[in-house]
Amino acid sequence: MFERKEHPAPFSDKMPVGLQSLWSALHDLRTKEGRARLGKATRATGWQVADDTVRAVSAGMGIADVRALFRGDPPVEKPNPRYKVFTNAFFAHIRPRYYEKSSTKFTHTFGLGFLSALTFFIEAITGLILMVFYIPEQDRAYQSMVKIIAEVPFGQFLRDIHRVGAELMVLVVFLHMVRVYLTGSFKHPRQFTWVTGVILLIITLGLSYSGYLLPWDQLAYWAVTIGTSMAKSAPPKEIMGYISNLMLRGGDTIGQNGLLRFYLGHVILLPVLAMIFIAVHYYRVSRLHGISLPASEEESPDPAVRKQAKERLDYLPEILTKELMWIAIAVFAIVGFAAFSFHAPLEHHSDPYRTPLHTTAPWYFLWIQGMLKDPWVLPILRGLRDFVGIDLVQFYDSPAIQGIILPTLIFLLLFGVPYLDEFWDKFWGRPSSRMGKNRKLGLTIGFASLFLLILFSYFGTPLFGVSAPPAVEIGQEFIPEECVLPPIPLLPDNCGEVRRLGYEGLPAGTYELEKYAAPPPDAAPLHNLLTKMQGRVAEQAERAAQSDVAGLADAKGFFVIEDWQSDLKKVTLRITWTPRAPGDTGAFEKIVYVHRDSAYE
Amino acid sequence: MSTQFKILIGIIFTLLTCVPLATIAVNDLGRDLGLLAPDEISGMERRAAALKGREIEVGADLYGQYCYGCHGKHGEGIPGVAPAINRKDLLDGRREKAIGWSGSVDAFLRNTIAAGRPVSSRPDLYAAKMPTWGNQYGGPMRPDQVDALVSFVLNWQAGALEVDAWSPPAAAVAAGPAPTRAPGTAPTPGAPGAFTQCVNIPAPYVGKKPAYRFDDKAILAAGKTIYDDKCAACHGANGRGDGPAAAALNPKPANLADKSFMQGLPVDCHFYLVSEGVKGSAMPPWKALGEDALWKVLIYERSFSGVQ
Numbered sequence: 056m057f058e059r060k061e062h063p064a065p066f067s068d069k070m071p072v073g074l075q076s077l078w079s080a081l082h083d084l085r086t087k088e089g090r091a092r093l094g095k096a097t098r099a100t101g102w103q104v105a106d107d108t109v110r111a112v113s114a115g116m117g118i119a120d121v122r123a124l125f126r127g128d129p130p131v132e133k134p135n136p137r138y139k140v141f142t143n144a145f146f147a148h149i150r151p152r153y154y155e156k157s158s159t160k161f162t163h164t165f166g167l168g169f170l171s172a173l174t175f176f177i178e179a180i181t182g183l184i185l186m187v188f189y190i191p192e193q194d195r196a197y198q199s200m201v202k203i204i205a206e207v208p209f210g211q212f213l214r215d216i217h218r219v220g221a222e223l224m225v226l227v228v229f230l231h232m233v234r235v236y237l238t239g240s241f242k243h244p245r246q247f248t249w250v251t252g253v254i255l256l257i258i259t260l261g262l263s264y265s266g267y268l269l270p271w272d273q274l275a276y277w278a279v280t281i282g283t284s285m286a287k288s289a290p291p292k293e294i295m296g297y298i299s300n301l302m303l304r305g306g307d308t309i310g311q312n313g314l315l316r317f318y319l320g321h322v323i324l325l326p327v328l329a330m331i332f333i334a335v336h337y338y339r340v341s342r343l344h345g346i347s348l349p350a351s352e353e354e355s356p357d358p359a360v361r362k363q364a365k366e367r368l369d370y371l372p373e374i375l376t377k378e379l380m381w382i383a384i385a386v387f388a389i390v391g392f393a394a395f396s397f398h399a400p401l402e403h404h405s406d407p408y409r410t411p412l413h414t415t416a417p418w419y420f421l422w423i424q425g426m427l428k429d430p431w432v433l434p435i436l437r438g439l440r441d442f443v444g445i446d447l448v449q450f451y452d453s454p455a456i457q458g459i460i461l462p463t464l465i466f467l468l469l470f471g472v473p474y475l476d477e478f479w480d481k482f483w484g485r486p487s488s489r490m491g492k493n494r495k496l497g498l499t500i501g502f503a504s505l506f507l508l509i510l511f512s513y514f515g516t517p518l519f520g521v522s523a524p525p526a527v528e529i530g531q532e533f534i535p536e537e538c539v540l541p542p543i544p545l546l547p548d549n550c551g552e553v554r555r556l557g558y559e560g561l562p563a564g565t566y567e568l569e570k571y572a573a574p575p576p577d578a579a580p581l582h583n584l585l586t587k588m589q590g591r592v593a594e595q596a597e598r599a600a601q602s603d604v605a606g607l608a609d610a611k612g613f614f615v616i617e618d619w620q621s622d623l624k625k626v627t628l629r630i631t632w633t634p635r636a637p638g639d640t641g642a643f644e645k646i647v648y649v650h651r652d653s654a655y656e
Numbered sequence: 657m658s659t660q661f662k663i664l665i666g667i668i669f670t671l672l673t674c675v676p677l678a679t680i681a682v683n684d685l686g687r688d689l690g691l692l693a694p695d696e697i698s699g700m701e702r703r704a705a706a707l708k709g710r711e712i713e714v715g716a717d718l719y720g721q722y723c724y725g726c727h728g729k730h731g732e733g734i735p736g737v738a739p740a741i742n743r744k745d746l747l748d749g750r751r752e753k754a755i756g757w758s759g760s761v762d763a764f765l766r767n768t769i770a771a772g773r774p775v776s777s778r779p780d781l782y783a784a785k786m787p788t789w790g791n792q793y794g795g796p797m798r799p800d801q802v803d804a805l806v807s808f809v810l811n812w813q814a815g816a817l818e819v820d821a822w823s824p825p826a827a828a829v830a831a832g833p834a835p836t837r838a839p840g841t842a843p844t845p846g847a848p849g850a851f852t853q854c855v856n857i858p859a860p861y862v863g864k865k866p867a868y869r870f871d872d873k874a875i876l877a878a879g880k881t882i883y884d885d886k887c888a889a890c891h892g893a894n895g896r897g898d899g900p901a902a903a904a905l906n907p908k909p910a911n912l913a914d915k916s917f918m919q920g921l922p923v924d925c926h927f928y929l930v931s932e933g934v935k936g937s938a939m940p941p942w943k944a945l946g947e948d949a950l951w952k953v954l955i956y957e958r959s960f961s962g963v964q
């Protein structure tokens with residue numbers, strides 16, 4: 056920039072070079088050809104500056120090369136500057152220079168690890184914005200959720216995305232693990248990668264669970280209350296149980312302290328851990344070992360197949376553009392889903408004095424709840440005790456075993472999978488193989504565990520094994536206290552048919568259910584609802600007719616709708632029956648108020 | 657797939673993502689962007705209304721649990737117990753102005769409900785005291801519950817009743833029959849047999865007797881608890897009619913320690929008056945406490961004079 060000296064300056068030699076070149080530039084401005092020369096020089100200089108900037112940012116590639124990269128042209132300079140990036144750029148260190156071709160087949164990974172990372176970043180971004188509006192204080196947290204939904208532009212949308220992303224992340228991380236297990240990719244040399252993966256699974260569950268509490272509604276409060284109540288029984292109960300309960304909840308029950316702890320865990324501790332471990336995981340996967348090849352190709356007897364599988368596929372540009380494309384597609388899918396068909400639930404304000412009828416853990420912990428209700432092991436152990444005399448019941452039948460020790464063992468086992476696998480092969484003295492046909496035992500165990508997981512999750516739902524008195528269940532079916540979240544993620548919640556009919560659909564009146572046993576063909580929706588209620592009530596009456604204990608003898612139902620206030624109706628479901636046991640009042644009443652605007656879909 | 661093809665797909669999906677984003681923008685910012693006619697409402701306004709509606713539902717539920725016993729099922733008030741709160745002047749700000757409250761109506765309601773009125777403003781009109789509800793003042797309710805009650809009470813605004821809950825003592829007489837203070841023959845305390853109401857007591861009360869003995873210590877103790885809580889404010893700790901609230905009353909509460917007065921008040925009539933209240937005075941009906949409790953109070957009251 057400073058070297059032209061065509062026009063010697065008056066005090067030439069004494070002047071600094073910079074001023075000399077300025078002088079000669081000013082000189083150039085006077086003549087036409089001088090101006091042409093100047094223009095050419097500045098263009099060259101400008102290009103130089105731009106090119107230098109791009110080189111600095113891309114850690115080695117000039118403008119021409121970046122352009123070539125995105126056009127799919129071969130690199131312009133030599134040696135290939137696309138590789139330089141991986142030694143010079145900080146962030147590129149966790150990305151590979153190339154993958155082996157077959158390892159990038161979609162049906163080998165299904166992009167699940169990538170999607171895990173993507174959902175994490177979506178959570179981080181939406182979470183940061185939500186943090187602007189959220190107040191981790193027990194008297195204001197719920198109010199801040201209401202504000203986010205009702206007053207912040209894009210607020211509900213952000214919340215929906217954050218929720219969709221959270222559910223998806225748990226799902227995708229889990230499926231990623233299943234994929235890695237099924238393709239045998241955890242085997243040597245990727246054993247420790249698996250271990251970092253299990254740590255990530257635990258962090259993911261922790262992130263999701265800690266976030267669950269923050270809306271501070273009934274759903275949040277009770278799901279976390281039953282979850283942390285397990286911590287209370289960590290053995291020895293008087294020490295570990297006491298301490299872990301105190302640390303998690305910040306007191307005997309969850310209050311301000313507990314909320315703040317979960318909040319800080321959710322926004323600082325766990326995200327930082329996640330970032331660290333995702334970086335390590337990524338480094339190991341994509342830099343250290345590369346993604347595994349499909350077993351059938353890696354272990355193929357045909358050297359040509361093995362060779363072809365290992366052909367290089369450069370990260371720049373093939374993988375990069377592929378990842379960008381998948382980001383665009385996945386973001387579109389998530390944004391579209393959140394915008395058009397999903398709303399994160401917000402139940403009533405948490406209330407420690409009002410336990411919901413059926414409290415459940417979040418879906419990904421239902422299996423633990425299921426173990427507490429388990430229908431097999433306990434009966435078998437009871438049988439052993441009663442008929443054989445070996446009493447294991449006293450050890451097994453405790454929240455400490457079922458809620459803490461067993462889940463801990465399961466996660467320890469998960470950590471140990473690659474090492475146990477190696478041990479097993481060495482024990483039998485056979486070579487390690489990732490092919491399905493050589494892993495019959497491993498795959499059987501895998502599928503059996505998956506089956507048990509789903510089965511126990513089912514046991515964990517209220518569908519199985521718990522039921523309130525029949526009248527209460529009828530009330531719950533039609534007018535649940537809160538909209539009921541299905542045990543499968545991302546499905547809409549169910550607010551009961553009364554709320555679904557809404558203000559307009561509930562004309563004031565006293566309806567004796569008996570009179571609505573059969574609806575005319577073109578009955579109004581309310582009529583159909585009354586018929587359905589009568590069906591449930593009659594069912595109980597029938598049961599009572601056949602049994603001395605079950606059902607509700609001579610059960611009768613009344614449904615009363617009153618105009619209560621402007622735009623507000625009071626709805627009462629009353630069921631009466633003949634009491635047969637002492638303490639039975641013979642009546643049940645459920646009252647709910649329905650406002651014109653309250654829009655429960 | 658060629659690089660350019662992937663980039664093309666990426667761009668297409670990025671553009672497609674703008675569709676849901678634009679939908680949300682219109683939904684949330686429709687009003688600010690000027691896309692809505694005045695009578696249309698935006699998605700965000702609908703959400704705000706839905707949450708408000710749900711809050712009112714919560715308030716209605718709380719009202720049905722905690723308030724209706726004093727303020728009536730529909731906030732119409734219970735004469736002699738507590739004022740109507742489904743009331744035009746309370747909800748349109750006249751009442752607030754009249755007592756010199758310079759804040760908004762909802763702040764007035766929020767503060768009244770949260771703090772209660774530990775000191776009754778008009779014991780002559782209302783025998784009950786507005787309890788403290790907010791947990792910041794030691795009551796049972798969280799702030800969001802108080803907020804929900806405020807929203808519920810405010811929702812009466814449209815059809816609020818035009819009633820005079822706080823008529824000044826003198827004006828009440830001039831205005832004729834007010835709900836709480838029907839003119840009647842005011843008894844002169846102290847004169848035996850002065851209770852005209854005792855002449856014709858309704859049939860169910862005639863000859864009623866307590867199931868307890870008049871000197872049962874446990875009953876007297878139970879009666880005292882109720883008396884101190886509910887009656888002492890007017891009738892005085894020792895039944896002399898000199899409770900802190902009595903000063904404002906006209907007619908004055910009876911002197912229950914006066915032997916000759918009590919002799920003119922047979923047990924059945926006493927029970928009737930306590931149950932149904934004394935017409936033309938501030939004495940409210942206490943039926944709601946239940947017969948058993950009333951008998952205990954009555955026995956305690958009669959212990960002041962010793963007349964059985």
Ligand code: HEM
Nearest residue numbers: 164168169171172232240241249252253255256340346347
């Ligand atoms: C936040 C959670 C996680 C992220 C972001 C993540 C990310 C990734 C990515 C991007 C890959 C490359 C291959 C692919 O896309 O499938 C990968 C591979 C791998 N992951 Fe994960 N992962 C996570 C959790 C896990 C878990 C829970 C496990 C197992 C317990 C696991 C074990 C592995 C292993 C063993 C590989 C190597 C697979 C191969 O080479 O074929 N990861 N991970």
